[in-house]
Amino acid sequence: MSNEVKGSIPPIITPFSNGDVDLDTYAKLIEFHVNEGSHGILVNGTSAEPSTLTVAERNQLVDVAITASNNSISVVAATGSQSLAESKALTDYAVTAGADALLIVTPYYIRPPQRGIIEYYLEITKDIDIPWMIYHIPGRAAVSITIETIRQLQQQSSTFIGMKHAVNDLGFVSECLAEFPDFSIFVGLEELSFPELAIGAVGLMNAVGNLRPGILAEMCHAVWDNDLEKGKSLHHQLFELNKSVFYDTNPIPIKYMMKRMGLLPNNEHRLPMHPAPSELEKRLDEVLDKAGLL
Secondary structure (H helix, E strand, C coil): CCCCCCEECCECCCCEECCEECHHHHHHHHHHHHHHCCCEEEECCHHHCHHHCCHHHHHHHHHHHHHHHCCCCEEEEECCCCCHHHHHHHHHHHHHHCCCEEEEECCCCCCCCHHHHHHHHHHHHCCCCCCEEEEECHHHHCCCCCHHHHHHHHHHCCCEEEEEECCCCHHHHHHHHHHCCCCEEEECCHHHHHHHHHCCCCEECCHHHHCCHHHHHHHHHHHHCCCHHHHHHHHHHCHHHHHHCCCCCCCHHHHHHHHHCCCCCCCCCCCCCCCCCHHHHHHHHHHHHHCCCC
8 A cells, every 4th residue: 555545536437439338448548547635536436336236347447546546645445345256356456456445335125133243344355465344334235333343343454434414414423433433434424424523533535526626635735734715615516516416326417527627528318217208418518617617
């Protein structure tokens, strides 16, 4: 690992062209984030539509991200999947490729007990030597992490450093930081960006960072500099854009807006994801126009 894992680390979308992953455009998106001041990038997060990608495609995106970032910002690879074997394969590849850290989603759909989650994470990460984090997103995974599970993982894994928290539960974040002062929490829900940074989160992993990465990086620096008025102002500045990200299933609104902003040549998804309908396009155009992004 060569880059500190903190600050604004947006979950990069996956561009498609005629059904294939557009690796050239992906590399340009990484360069865009480097130039805009993002502190890192998250590869194969939820915004990347990873469930529509093959293992080989996910590994390719990790390779491109590491090459395109050129060691200038941290590369966090999301390596969780629905099976232990696939999660281990993705994890081992990302470590060997040179990722700075890993984000591993809780096993989804099957609703495992906490004891199973603990053993699952320990099995995946037992041979790795880079930091790893839990991706806590119960709204999609249908399973939540408890304080006791975090405690057990901290006691048993020296490389476990934190969590991306993508649920509207500021109380749980407060409890985590009170129990584990050095625990690295990344905000995964746009509406809580500034509040969670203000109480001790180390950074942001927000889908809206695909659109306005510079402002999110600036918000992090404002909080680090104890300029909470500036941080609050930036948070309010993003309010409408933050809401628009969830006008439909992420990343449907994001991809449409990126195409309108000239960041993507195509607004393309893989089924069962589907591009924004015309009514939604109009709503998103209004948001972009109001934000001065058209």
